Every structure is written in C-alpha cells, then in structure tokens.
Amino acid sequence: MSWSDERVETLKRMWGEGQSASQIAKELGGVTRNAVIGKVHRLGLSNRNGGAGSAGASAASEAPASETPKPAPKPAAKPSKPAAKSASAHPAKADPAPAPEEDKAEEAPAAPVTRIKPIIPAGQPLPPQPSTNEIDPKALAKVSEVEKKAKKLSLMELTSRTCKWPVGDPATDDFWFCGLPSQAGKPYCEAHVGVAFQPMSSRRDRRR
DNA sequence: CCCTGATTCGC
DNA sequence: GCGAATCAGG
Numbered sequence: 001m002s003w004s005d006e007r008v009e010t011l012k013r014m015w016g017e018g019q020s021a022s023q024i025a026k027e028l029g030g031v032t033r034n035a036v037i038g039k040v041h042r043l044g045l046s047n048r049n050g051g052a053g054s055a056g057a058s059a060a061s062e063a064p065a066s067e068t069p070k071p072a073p074k075p076a077a078k079p080s081k082p083a084a085k086s087a088s089a090h091p092a093k094a095d096p097a098p099a100p101e102e103d104k105a106e107e108a109p110a111a112p113v114t115r116i117k118p119i120i121p122a123g124q125p126l127p128p129q130p131s132t133n134e135i136d137p138k139a140l141a142k143v144s145e146v147e148k149k150a151k152k153l154s155l156m157e158l159t160s161r162t163c164k165w166p167v168g169d170p171a172t173d174d175f176w177f178c179g180l181p182s183q184a185g186k187p188y189c190e191a192h193v194g195v196a197f198q199p200m201s202s203r204r205d206r207r208r
Numbered sequence: 209c210c211c212t213g214a215t216t217c218g219c
Numbered sequence: 220g221c222g223a224a225t226c227a228g229g
Binding site: 020021022038182183 | 214
C-alpha cells in the first residue's frame with residue numbers, strides 16, 4: 001500500500017478531525033498506526049496546527065489566549081451526577097435524563113433525530129474546533145447518550161477495562177454499571193471520565 | 209493493562 | 220519516503 005493522493009487526503013482530513021492514528025489506520029486499511037503517524041510527521045502536520053497556511057513566518061511566542069471568545073451561552077445543565085470527590089463517595093444517583101441525540105459527522109445509521117440540539121448559536125462553518133474545554137454540557141449530553149447504550153453490566157461482569165460507573169439506584173432492580181470500554185487505566189469510559197473529573201471550576205455551589 | 213502520539217533507524 | 224520497533228506519556 002502506498003500513500004496515494006486520496007489516502008493522504010483522507011489521512012489529513014481525519015487527522016484534522018482529531019481522529020487518532022489508529023483510527024485512521026483502521027479506516028485506510030493496510031497500514032498500521034505507526035505508518036500513519038510516520039506519514040503525519042513527514043507531512044509536517046504532526047502538530048494540530050497545519051491548517052491556516054501561514055507556514056513558517058514567525059514562530060516565536062505563542063499567544064497566551066487568555067480567554068476564548070466563546071459566545072456560547074451555558075444552558076444551565078442539569079448535573080445530578082456526582083463529581084468524584086476525594087477518594088470515596090461513589091455516585092449512586094441517576095436521573096432520567098432525556099438523552100438528547102448528539103449527532104456528529106459520523107456514520108449515523110438510522111437515527112430519526114427529531115430534536116436537534118442547538119448548542120452552537122452562530123450558524124458558522126464550525127470546523128473541528130478543538131475547543132479548550134467546556135465539558136459540562138457536552139459531557140453530560142454524552143453521558144446521557146452513553147447510558148442508553150451502556151451494557152448494563154452487573155458487578156461481577158466488570159473487568160479491568162469496563163466502565164464502572166454505576167447507574168440507577170442500587171436499592172432497586174434498576175441498577176447497573178455502564179460497562180462500556182474504558183480506555184486507559186481509568187475506571188470509567190470516556191464519557192464518564194468527563195463528568196467524573198470536573199475541572200474543579202464551574203458552579204461553585206449548587207443551588208439546593 | 210489498555211491506549212495515545214513521537215522518535216529512531218534500517219530499509 | 221516508508222514503517223516496525225521503540226520510546227514516553229496517560
């Protein structure tokens with residue numbers, strides 16, 4: 001397999017979308033993630049800058065970017081999920097979130113999305129915006145989505161790499177663990193890691 | 209343990 | 220130029 005123009009294009013696109021090298025390799029087929037990474041480097045787009053031509057030119061100091069101009073209002077999320085405290089306090093409460101349909105440019109088989117979630121106000125292109133953070137709304141939305149396809153594992157079915165996020169009330173029959181694949185040493189899947197580890201900022205105190 | 213990207217170096 | 224092996228995190 002060689003790096004045909006098309007393949008390189010796909011590589012660039014996916015890399016730009018923030019896809020991991022292994023994902024790209026899998027998509028392209030016939031190459032390993034090493035090959036992908038190697039190519040990425042050779043193309044000089046190892047860093048996620050690439051974009052905006054402006055190659056070379058001054059490369060002295062980087063803008064500190066004190067504040068990201070994000071006009072996106074915060075739709076008072078409804079976080080009932082507990083934030084991992086010190087080293088105890090396990091979350092054990094789940095509220096019947098409506099599970100909004102989050103749709104990306106991924107393969108969406110047949111998702112009758114009737115309700116669109118206008119998180120982004122301005123109707124601009126909105127390319128793969130890295131977004132500094134802003135996990136709250138998104139993370140919560142993802143959790144809701146995730147809980148829909150959670151494997152609902154029982155305690156004994158949990159393995160080293162299954163998400164151990166508890167859902168439901170342990171006192172009822174409606175209790176299970178997420179069970180989705182956790183990634184690295186973390187006890188939770190990506191989505192739950194997102195809510196478990198709050199930036200320690202955000203709502204100082206909750207209204208109650 | 210699983211994953212990530214980064215780098216090296218023989219080809 | 221290519222990519223497996225290796226390195227260095229998480």
